[in-house]
Amino acid sequence: MNHKIKLICSYFLALTVSACNITSSNNLRATGDMGVVIERATGQVQIVNHTSKTALAQIDGLGDLSHASIVYSRDQRFAYVFGRDGGLTKIDILKDKIDKRILQSGNSIGGAISQDGKLVAVSNYTPGGVKVFDAQTLELVADIKATQLLNHEKNKDGSIKRSKVVGLVDAPDQRFIFSLFDSDEIWIADFSKPKLKLTKFTDIGRAPYDALISPDGRYYIAGLFGEDGMALVDLWHPDKGVRRILENYGKGDKKLPVYKMPHLEGWAMAGDFAFVPAVGQHNVLVINTKTWFQEGVIKVHGQPVFVMAQPDNRQVWVNFAFPRNDTIQVIDTQSQSLINTLKPGKGVLHMEFTPRGEHVWMSVRDENLIQIYDTKQQQLLKQIPAISPSGIFFTSRAHQIGL
Amino acid sequence: MNHKIKLICSYFLALTVSACNITSSNNLRATGDMGVVIERATGQVQIVNHTSKTALAQIDGLGDLSHASIVYSRDQRFAYVFGRDGGLTKIDILKDKIDKRILQSGNSIGGAISQDGKLVAVSNYTPGGVKVFDAQTLELVADIKATQLLNHEKNKDGSIKRSKVVGLVDAPDQRFIFSLFDSDEIWIADFSKPKLKLTKFTDIGRAPYDALISPDGRYYIAGLFGEDGMALVDLWHPDKGVRRILENYGKGDKKLPVYKMPHLEGWAMAGDFAFVPAVGQHNVLVINTKTWFQEGVIKVHGQPVFVMAQPDNRQVWVNFAFPRNDTIQVIDTQSQSLINTLKPGKGVLHMEFTPRGEHVWMSVRDENLIQIYDTKQQQLLKQIPAISPSGIFFTSRAHQIGL
Numbered sequence: 001m002n003h004k005i006k007l008i009c010s011y012f013l014a015l016t017v018s019a020c021n022i023t024s025s026n027n028l029r030a031t032g033d034m035g036v037v038i039e040r041a042t043g044q045v046q047i048v049n050h051t052s053k054t055a056l057a058q059i060d061g062l063g064d065l066s067h068a069s070i071v072y073s074r075d076q077r078f079a080y081v082f083g084r085d086g087g088l089t090k091i092d093i094l095k096d097k098i099d100k101r102i103l104q105s106g107n108s109i110g111g112a113i114s115q116d117g118k119l120v121a122v123s124n125y126t127p128g129g130v131k132v133f134d135a136q137t138l139e140l141v142a143d144i145k146a147t148q149l150l151n152h153e154k155n156k157d158g159s160i161k162r163s164k165v166v167g168l169v170d171a172p173d174q175r176f177i178f179s180l181f182d183s184d185e186i187w188i189a190d191f192s193k194p195k196l197k198l199t200k201f202t203d204i205g206r207a208p209y210d211a212l213i214s215p216d217g218r219y220y221i222a223g224l225f226g227e228d229g230m231a232l233v234d235l236w237h238p239d240k241g242v243r244r245i246l247e248n249y250g251k252g253d254k255k256l257p258v259y260k261m262p263h264l265e266g267w268a269m270a271g272d273f274a275f276v277p278a279v280g281q282h283n284v285l286v287i288n289t290k291t292w293f294q295e296g297v298i299k300v301h302g303q304p305v306f307v308m309a310q311p312d313n314r315q316v317w318v319n320f321a322f323p324r325n326d327t328i329q330v331i332d333t334q335s336q337s338l339i340n341t342l343k344p345g346k347g348v349l350h351m352e353f354t355p356r357g358e359h360v361w362m363s364v365r366d367e368n369l370i371q372i373y374d375t376k377q378q379q380l381l382k383q384i385p386a387i388s389p390s391g392i393f394f395t396s397r398a399h400q401i402g403l
Numbered sequence: 404m405n406h407k408i409k410l411i412c413s414y415f416l417a418l419t420v421s422a423c424n425i426t427s428s429n430n431l432r433a434t435g436d437m438g439v440v441i442e443r444a445t446g447q448v449q450i451v452n453h454t455s456k457t458a459l460a461q462i463d464g465l466g467d468l469s470h471a472s473i474v475y476s477r478d479q480r481f482a483y484v485f486g487r488d489g490g491l492t493k494i495d496i497l498k499d500k501i502d503k504r505i506l507q508s509g510n511s512i513g514g515a516i517s518q519d520g521k522l523v524a525v526s527n528y529t530p531g532g533v534k535v536f537d538a539q540t541l542e543l544v545a546d547i548k549a550t551q552l553l554n555h556e557k558n559k560d561g562s563i564k565r566s567k568v569v570g571l572v573d574a575p576d577q578r579f580i581f582s583l584f585d586s587d588e589i590w591i592a593d594f595s596k597p598k599l600k601l602t603k604f605t606d607i608g609r610a611p612y613d614a615l616i617s618p619d620g621r622y623y624i625a626g627l628f629g630e631d632g633m634a635l636v637d638l639w640h641p642d643k644g645v646r647r648i649l650e651n652y653g654k655g656d657k658k659l660p661v662y663k664m665p666h667l668e669g670w671a672m673a674g675d676f677a678f679v680p681a682v683g684q685h686n687v688l689v690i691n692t693k694t695w696f697q698e699g700v701i702k703v704h705g706q707p708v709f710v711m712a713q714p715d716n717r718q719v720w721v722n723f724a725f726p727r728n729d730t731i732q733v734i735d736t737q738s739q740s741l742i743n744t745l746k747p748g749k750g751v752l753h754m755e756f757t758p759r760g761e762h763v764w765m766s767v768r769d770e771n772l773i774q775i776y777d778t779k780q781q782q783l784l785k786q787i788p789a790i791s792p793s794g795i796f797f798t799s800r801a802h803q804i805g806l
Contacts, residue, residue, distance in 0.1 A: 028498070030433075031433040032477060032480070033478040051520065075454055077433030077435070115760070173761075173779055217715045311619075312619050314639065334639070355802030356803070356804055357518070396802045398758070399758030400759070
């Protein structure tokens with residue numbers, strides 16, 4: 001009997017060792033070449049790998065993912081997904097599962113992560129403001145309430161409404177910058193010291209609806225829905241206040257039907273120029289970033305939504321608003337001219353470049369596909385099935401200011 | 404007996420599961436906030452984490468690590484260490500061990516990884532040339548022999564010597580660029596098609612000794628040991644050939660004692676200006692990158708070695724050659740003036756910024772320390788013991804062109 005038990009024991013021991021080896025080597029996954037793709041219609045995300053060009057896992061239960069976006073922890077292990085329904089979901093991309101999930105407001109739009117990776121901020125429509133959470137635990141650290149709207153109708157519970165918050169980004173030195181849609185303000189929230197410091201710029205222009213920050217974290221630029229022009233803050237000199245630039249940028253007098261306001265976060269900065277989606281017109285504008293004057297215009301296929309520069313700044317890729325959203329155009333930044341037109345299929349919603357720029361991934365929503373192209377020849381390399389994909393976010397964003 | 408066996412079995416099963424859980428959760432490590440530090444004197448490296456500011460592991464058996472440098476696989480799992488003795492070592496930073504190691508030449512200096520991460524190239528002194536390896540297997544893919552030196556003395560074995568190769572970098576579209584010290588050439592090796600294509604520029608200036616590539620991968624600039632000035636190739640227009648720039652850059656007529664030729668890879672590009680270590684003089688030069696003319700000079704503590712810009716381009720950090728290598732100076736890029744002088748200790752050899760720039764790590768060789776400072780206040784945050792540390796390389800380099 002002892003002999004039998006010994007045999008059984010050694011069998012199990014061998015099994016233990018081999019099971020553990022399988023487990024540990026299967027689990028070993030570096031995170032530098034990973035990403036998360038939003039599947040908007042079903043409240044799901046896919047975890048992907050851009051070296052093998054494959055989907056690794058699908059995770060559901062993320063709520064309303066319209067307009068959802070993602071930032072990453074500084075170790076590139078956790079993806080923070082900002083949903084439209086106020087959901088903030090922390091996904092562990094090594095374990096392929098939700099680590100934590102909270103409903104932090106009734107209606108939210110986008111978020112950011114601090115330079116040191118310790119704070120996650122969410123911009124909210126209802127109630128208007130920014131909530132800041134501990135990135136590890138998702139416990140509330142600060143609740144920054146937006147300006148009260150005294151002349152607006154009240155909330156259902158009788159409380160006074162607050163301005164919606166948009167265009168939230170991170171900036172160096174533990175700062176978050178954001179715009180207040182209803183009260184025409186830009187605020188800087190400085191978390192570098194134990195006590196939060198708020199700097200408020202008022203009368204910045206009518207109804208800021210989105211914003212961007214330059215890749216070096218210096219310039220914050222908000223687009224205006226209520227008038228033409230944009231509002232710029234030089235974060236190296238916040239004492240100089242807000243400067244109005246690009247006075248003709250916007251819907252103009254013609255009041256063309258605007259199918260979709262362009263995304264400002266997608267602005268391409270290449271050399272001395274920014275390539276900017278025109279509002280409501282079939283144009284990409286070329287802006288000199290020294291003077292902030294428009295220096296050129298490139299006619300394109302439709303109303304541009306995202307205008308994105310390759311990591312080497314040699315080409316700019318453009319997608320378009322409905323009904324022309326089956327097309328991608330490629331612009332050469334030196335000649336400032338179109339060099340290619342692609343037809344990926346209906347509903348091209350977003351693009352993401354691999355970190356060093358050899359490939360670009362596209363969400364083609366109505367075809368239920370992610371398409372992967374090489375940037376040099378602009379040839380389709382591979383397709384991955386996905387349910388109504390929208391935003392694509394690679395982990396290399398963890399290392400970039402403002403993303 | 405059956406009962407006993409069942410009991411034993413369930414005990415082992417429980418053990419298996421718990422052992423596996425421990426194994427798998429201990430092994431889970433994301434790679435976005437990791438790095439490798441060279442310990443030159445002992446042929447070792449330390450694997451570090453820049454969120455927890457700790458050393459995770461030490462690995463030995465890497466041979467002669469004088470002047471050693473590192474590139475990363477695109478998933479940020481493998482560090483390729485280029486040793487001085489021709490050793491090419493692939494380290495698995497998830498398993499804390501050497502994955503593969505080869506001796507690929509007798510004497511080598513630096514390397515690079517291709518845009519797609521599939522090729523690793525090493526520049527060799529003896530025999531002079533570049534060897535290119537499969538990044539996964541380290542099998543030889545191409546052996547690019549440098550120009551023969553017909554008027555030099557022969558090798559011991561009677562074969563004709565070839566030029567030493569220096570300043571090897573990667574560029575977009577699967578290219579490697581490098582300089583030939585003895586034959587005054589710059590070569591482009593293009594691996595984008597099945598058949599390797601070599602482009603050779605001759606008479607580029609006397610004795611190129613090191614080179615850099617701009618962060619967008621457009622400009623390759625080689626420093627000259629044999630005369631003043633530098634050689635520039637615009638990789639967007641290689642047909643235009645080599646242009647000579649900065650005609651006064653170099654040792655000049657005075658022939659000052661040069662304790663150490665500055666590292667060109669460390670050039671700081673901030674806005675329209677490059678901040679460049681002067682050769683043999685106690686100056687940092689300010690160069691306009693539109694005209695490539697010198698526009699300013701900043702007096703510093705000693706002969707600068709590395710001149711490195713923070714990720715937000717607001718400040719430039721400088722270390723110095725022996726005997727003044729106990730000091731670091733910080734330059735404000737807007738006012739182009741010194742704002743701080745630090746005394747970390749003897750033998751400050753290298754610096755590395757965290758990806759979004761909140762901290763900088765320094766190797767202080769003769770104190771056997773790695774020091775970590777915050778970039779805003781320039782205060783020492785922590786010290787980590789290390790044996791004669793030199794180069795520090797964080798995994799975020801995997802996502803950058805030319806690093």
